[in-house]
Amino acid sequence: MEIIIKQTFRLKSRRKKEHAEQVQPRDCSSDLEANTYLRKMHTFIFDIDISGACNLHCPCCPQGNIETYRLPHGFMEPELLASIVRKATSECRVTGINLFNWTEPLLHPRLPELIHIVQGAGIPCHLSSNLNILPDADAIMAAGPASFKISVSGFTQDVYGTTHRGGNIARVKNNMVTLAEAKKRNGAATRIFVTYHRYRHNLKEEPMMRDFADRLGFGFDPVWALMFPLEKVLAYADGDIQDFPLTEEDHTVIDSLAFPLKNTLAAARNYQNQPCRLRDRQVSLDFQGNVLLCCGIFDAREFSLGNYLALPLDTIQKLRQNHRMCKRCMKNGAHVFLTYCVPEMGRQILDTIDGDDISLLDLRHEIRHKHLCQRINTMSQACFSSMIGDRQKAVLKTVIDQMDRIGAVAKRSLFGKK
């Protein structure tokens, strides 16, 4: 631990120096003032929709489950993104920019330029795509985003096509191959990984997609599919249908989730006093630079706080702290649910899905491991939050992951479990 703390101080002072060079803080006339200014800076990740549309209409997503409202259409201008990045780095420490939230980034005709703007500012740029389209794999890889996530929910068309509605899994697989080749050709360091959205009905196809991703050298990070947007989750939680009523299809989606939503939300209420990570650590913008209350909210007519370039970050945070929707959301513990931080969820998942699937994916072990990580994370937040930065937390997580992997290998060799 002493080594980690010493390393922490070394890395923190190096980071402060790098950041000071990048940011050029305003109103700071001496080094001491500049250091004080940087210490006070908060850390944020930005989620920026660079268009208003998606090419699919998945039933778990507002792009597919809301017919009465569409996001405004258009594309973010590179100049606007550059201005946003400049303002963001002058008022907070930006640890990453996701060029996506409710929309498909590969629809943007000038995506490589946008990636260059983010990466050029020394900020990791992250993409997430359904990969049914891949306009110019070489230009994207040459721009060198830090990560590229491919979202899927099956290996065969029958399974994939119901949850990624309008998508074609054969096209996705072809595009995965093209992307892997482009990464190699361009010598890109981009971390490409597949996120498999887990429902009750698609777990048997997960190992096939994992193998396919492995063969291409991609990472694999499955997640439990959730229902979106937050407006619908809250309507389900407290029955107060203010915006978008739940449809019959929404109830079918809810039944296909790998956990009983009603019970999970009931458990989430026990954690209503926990802070909201999406509010304290993330900022969401649409393609026009308007700030949305958070990344879980869909209705920009109702929940836009104003244009980011015209609002100081402190003002944005004050508006969010006092927002009526946040009060309602936290009362229901929905903010904890959205970030997968309801501890009872793991047990509920094991009680919901088939025993065969639990064994196939070794889910008992996976869920135990996640709990351990969450506990350690909570402890480190409580004890060392002022000393340990994001990088050190990542190192700690890697150490835990490695220990866990060694444990799993030992278990497999002792008990012959696959």
Ligand code: SF4
């Ligand atoms: S889940 Fe993703 S791919 Fe599906 S409609 Fe929403 S944004 Fe598009």
Ligand code: SF4
């Ligand atoms: S409290 Fe709820 S509505 Fe408010 S920012 Fe967090 S997740 Fe969004």
